[in-house]
Amino acid sequence: MTDIQELLLSRIRDVADYPEPGVLFKDITPLLADPAAFTALTDAFAEIAARTGATKVVGLEARGFILGAPVALRAGLGFIPVRKAGKLPGATLSQAYDLEYGSAEIEVHAEDLATGDRVLIVDDVLATGGTAEASIQLIRRAGARVAGVAVLMELGFLDGRPRLEAALDGAPLESLLTV
Ligand SMILES: O=P(O)(O)OC[C@H]1O[C@H](OP(=O)(O)OP(=O)(O)O)[C@H](O)[C@@H]1O
Ligand SMILES: Nc1ncnc2[nH]cnc12
Numbered sequence: 001m002t003d004i005q006e007l008l009l010s011r012i013r014d015v016a017d018y019p020e021p022g023v024l025f026k027d028i029t030p031l032l033a034d035p036a037a038f039t040a041l042t043d044a045f046a047e048i049a050a051r052t053g054a055t056k057v058v059g060l061e062a063r064g065f066i067l068g069a070p071v072a073l074r075a076g077l078g079f080i081p082v083r084k085a086g087k088l089p090g091a092t093l094s095q096a097y098d099l100e101y102g103s104a105e106i107e108v109h110a111e112d113l114a115t116g117d118r119v120l121i122v123d124d125v126l127a128t129g130g131t132a133e134a135s136i137q138l139i140r141r142a143g144a145r146v147a148g149v150a151v152l153m154e155l156g157f158l159d160g161r162p163r164l165e166a167a168l169d170g171a172p173l174e175s176l177l178t179v
Contacts (some may be wrong), residue, residue, distance in 0.1 A: 004040050008152065009177055011037045020101050026153055026179075028124050032066060041067065041176070045122055045150050046074035048174050052147040054120035056113065058082050060106070060135055067152065068122035080112045080119070082135050093141050097134035100127040100158065108138050117144035126151040126175060129160030133167045148172040153179060 001009070011031035018025040031037045049057060049071060058080045059068025065081060072079035085094060085105035092107040113119065119139050126132060126149075136146050146168065154161060154175035164173050 042070045045071040048150045049075040049120045054147040055118045058121045060123045064123040082108045095134040095138045097130040099130045113142035113144040115143040118147040120147045121149045124152045126154045126160045127158045129163040150174045153177045
């Protein structure tokens with residue numbers, strides 16, 4: 001494990017049985033509170049944005065907003081929020097999905113993405129892959145291409161990777177940590 005991976009892992013807190021019994025929740029708030037760790041994470045994601053030729057950064061509500069916005073600025077790219085249903089005021093595209101502890105619906109402003117855009121999707125945790133897969137579908141329905149998915153942490157035992165790789169169609173899935 002690299003020094004950066006050790007730093008990031010040391011700032012993630014495990015919370016048992018949250019938000020429901022049987023789930024081991026990965027809490028990134030200690031990482032956000034540590035500027036050295038948050039900067040290292042932002043730099044690593046911005047490098048992925050440059051390497052994949054991204055033209056926009058999409059962040060997935062809510063933790064993907066916190067991580068994705070500084071990445072977009074660092075990479076010199078626009079930031080596009082993908083929100084839980086009912087929060088965006090303009091014309092939206094919607095996608096329903098299941099995640100590790102429930103189901104939900106996400107939306108994006110259709111006008112925020114254009115043909116020719118290459119989008120890097122940023123989030124904190126890849127669990128079942130349901131959220132990321134739904135965001136890939138949304139981005140494609142908006143006419144843009146997916147440059148890749150970048151997550152801080154992948155929960156290997158939930159098999160999100162094969163599901164997402166099938167959806168990504170050759171674009172990279174980059175996780176900084178696998179647990
Ligand atoms: O791979 P999956 O099984 O889809 O799970 C991963 C998603 O779950 C969490 O978000 P959550 O919906 O809890 O929203 P939050 O960021 O608002 O807490 C996490 O931030 C990912 O977006
Ligand atoms: N175990 C987990 N910890 C944090 N975020 C999650 N999103 C889905 N599963 C999660």
